[in-house]
Each structure stands twice: as C-alpha cells, then as structure tokens.
Amino acid sequence: MAPSRVGSPATETELRGGSDPSHMIVSGSASQSFSAALAAATGRNLATVEFERFPDGELNASVPDFDARDAVVVAATVSSDAHLELLQLQDAVREAGASEVTTVLPYMGYARQDEAFDAGEPVSSRAVARAISTGTDRVLTVNPHEEAVCDFFTVPAESVDAAPRLADPLPADLTDPLFLSPDEGAISLAATVRDAYGDGDTDHFVKERDYDTGTVTVEPSDAAVQGRDVVLVDDIVATGSTMSESIAHLHDRGVGRVFVTCVHPLLAGNARTKLARAGVAAVHGTDTIERPASSVSAAPAVAERL
Ligand code: R5P
Secondary structure, three states: OOOOOEOOOOOEOOOOOOOEEEEEEEEOHHHHHHHHHHHHHHOEEEOOOEEEEOOOOOEEEEOOOOOOOEEEEEOOOOOHHHHHHHHHHHHHHHHOOOOEEEEEEOOOOOOOOOOOOOOOOOOHHHHHHHHHHOOOOEEEEEOOOOHHHHHHOOOOEEEEOOHHHHHOOOOOOOOOOEEEEOOHHHHHHHHHHHHHHOOOEEEEOEEEEOOOOOOEEEEOOOOOOOOOOEEEEEEEOOOOHHHHHHHHHHHHOOOOOEEEEEEEOOOOOOHHHHHHHHOOOEEEEEOOOOOOOEEEOOHHHHHOOO
C-alpha cells in the first residue's frame, strides 16, 4: 500500500501555451527559471510538475497533464534529491507515453568526482551518468567540469558552451581588461569570455588545493594588473575559496575592479560573503544553478542544440 502523502505540492510550474505541442519541457524543482527560459526560447510547452514527499522522506515527482510525444526533462542535479527527482521524471514521462526523452543537465552534480582518487573510491560521475542514461535517449549538459564525463553516459551525450554569455553583464567601460582564470584548466573559458567581450588579455594563475584541509593556495602569474580591471573566470564557484584567494592576490598588487564570472554559481555556504569580504565588484553566473548571482541564462545556448 502506498504511504499517505503530506501537504500540497511543494512546487508547481504552470502549463504554458507554446507553438509546438508535440514536445513538452519537464522541469525539476531546482531548474524552474532555466526551464521557463528554455520554453520561451524553443516555443515548447512547459508541463505541470508536482513534487511531493511521503512521511518516510521518499520523493514523488509527477507530470499529471503530460500529453506530448517527446519530453525534454531538465534538472540541475545539485543534490541527492535532485538526482532522484530526475530519475522519477524520466520514468513518469515514459509512463505518460513519451516516445523520446532528452535529458538536459544544466549543472551536472558529481562531475568533479571523475576518477577514483584513492583506493576503494567510486568514479561517482560515471555512476550517476549510467543511472541517468537508463531513462533517456540523449543527454545535453552545460560546461561539465571535464568534457570526458560525457563518455560516461551510455546514450549520446554532448556538452553545451554557455561561457560566451558571461560577457553580457560586464560593464562596457572595463579599464585595460584582463580575463584571468585561477588555474590553467579554465584558461579556455577565460579566452571565450574575452572573445565575447571583444577586448582584453588573458592569463591564468596556478592553483593548488589540499584535499585534506580544503585549503586553496593560488600562485599569481607575473601579469601586470596595477590599475587594470580584472575579470576572473572559472567553470564553478563552490566554496568561493579559489576566487577569494585570487581576489586577495590581485588587490595586493593594486588591481582596479575585480569581477567574478562563472558558468555554475554553486556558491555554497558562506561563499558569497567570502567574495564580498575579498573585495569583489560583482559576481555573475548563469542560471544552470539558480542563485541571486544568476544574471544570464544558459537556456538559449541549450535551445540551439535541442
Ligand atoms: C575546480 O577545478 C573548479 O574548476 C573550480 O575552480 C572549483 O570547483 C572552485 O571551487 P571552490 O569555489 O570551492 O574553490
């Protein structure tokens, strides 16, 4: 017997009229703004989604009015619950008759655990990718931490680059701008944002993280920053340690304004305060993770690939 349900649906997106009734967009609870932007960009309907929780804590995500041929299930997997919700929504649309399911992961959780770092550890991103693959025909994910995670899915999976949009909220009057990544791995993102901005140099710092203590140390490059405006660019800001260390180095060297941009503004715990205390002028991210800093949408970039 099913356990009794508590309360009314926690969240519900409204059915909206789009011009393409054969497709419906189905939003996970953490991706409602992104999904609305995707519906607007594609002319597809947004399905009603109801989220309930049973007294034992189990989730139940459902699509009571789903009636399309194809489903686009959108879920930033920012938590264990969000992963579960995604698996349920994939299953629910199949139950409701969807013949093709595309899964959009605006932010793919666990993507940074892309290898077994110590004996006995799982390759967590492979484990979640395999689970997600069972309920879909195709996966799109936005700027995964490493492109190689796409290979962990057992269905076709591609990444979408939303980084060019990070130039949009930057002031037009940056002084002799330098687009700087905190490590070499993100230098191509810095170049992408610079190219989209249309002016400036690129450089990178060298970062080391002590995984036992969580401490981040950043080794500055010898780029001249005195009086220049610097745009720091990374894929994710999580605890804010990487960026706040970088900002501190820049201020020590007489920088002008410092802007932080990232695709995924995870901003966990006191990260935003850390950046403010370090002296950031503004923080800009996309809506792959919905936060106050999500000043640009990655949905148009995804819409082009649907
Ligand atoms: C790691 O290599 C990523 O690109 C980011 O630099 C990292 O996730 C940022 O983490 P945090 O904000 O905790 O320093």
